[in-house]
Amino acid sequence: MKHSIETYHLHAYIDGELSYEEAAEVEAAIAVDLKLKEKLEELNQLKTKMSLAYTENIPKPVNSKLPNFENKHTLENKHTPWWTTSKAAAASLFLGLLIGSGALKLYMANNLADSPMMHQTVAESSQNYLVHLDSDLPEKEQKTIKQIESLLDDSDPNIRVDLISNYKGVELFDVNNPNSKELLRLVGKYPNLTLFACKRALERAKKEGRPITVLPQVKKDKPAIDAVVERLKSGWNYIKI
């Protein structure tokens, strides 16, 4: 099929950089060009993979050396960046004032200990779970529900679990889905469970003539990828169904 879509259009499309008209042009082209559609799916997969990458072994700020405005007097145990063996001579005064494990400890004791943001970051890394569903297969939907219940049943009452669905996974949030009642039961039982449906997936379903009547408890104000990345950046545990 003839169309004017180039590869770079697809990249801009998945990055949300095209205007409404341009995006519609891409969508019209992929509807008739199977190769283009496959290419788009490949790029989408790569983008998702990238979005989830580099999250392993990220050092916690509590174990690292954080500079701050205060405690500039702490000079012990200077840290020398790997690249600045000689450059350190020029920068040592300021670096010495601010960097160092001593400064870090003092910083942690004086500032972060009472910082709600810090508590949130540290706590999130171990206690919060993001469950991601992108399929409408009944067995996967049931597995999702079981997974959520086991997380909420077994753990600290302060734990947070967010179920985020995209692509065909948004079907689970349809009021007519046979599994939605079970999901509603969990929402009623656990106030720390939150449901998110991908805004784009809902729009796409509507455009394709199969609009989804989403449960009122479901949040649907942003694309799934943004919601996933936000949580991963905050150190949430990620579970893909």
Add this chain to the structure above:
Amino acid sequence: MTLSIKVKNLFGDKQKKRKLNALFAEKYQNLYRLAYAWCHQPAQAEDLVQETLLKALEKSNDIENLEHLDAFLATIMRNTFLDVMRFNKRWQWTNENEIDEFFSKDCSETEMIAQQKSECLYKAMASLPFEQREAIALVDLQGFSYQQIADITATPIGTVMSRISRGRESLLKRMKHIEKYGTNIVPLRR
């Protein structure tokens, strides 16, 4: 809302300083992801983040609105990383092959992490030319728009678009190559 607080004359207000300190702590892990995606060496990534936060403190009076803090930090980190490469004379005095080789060279720590997850992706990313690796990390890890990336890298938006497009295509090719042959590859030449 913390993010909408204007931070002009920050040094004069202790409470605002504390808020910025807490924000920096919050940004630490995200910055580390970006740094690691750029340099692929855990220890270097930590140093890069630390240096970035220090410079951000020095320049904190330049921050007009904390909504732009992510872009502000990414810009500082990029400039710091380029300084590092220049300082090591692997930027000005060697060709691109050598830069790529240097930054894709595996150390034992990197090897271990790569084996745990996304080995193929990491190896392929590490072998990309820096400007492509940089653009992909900014758009996919940090979620910056093309215009923001253009501002951060002081590059025309068309060039950003091209780097992302060519970078991802190259990444896919390299990943397929690694999957097929199981080894790292010689960086492709432009």
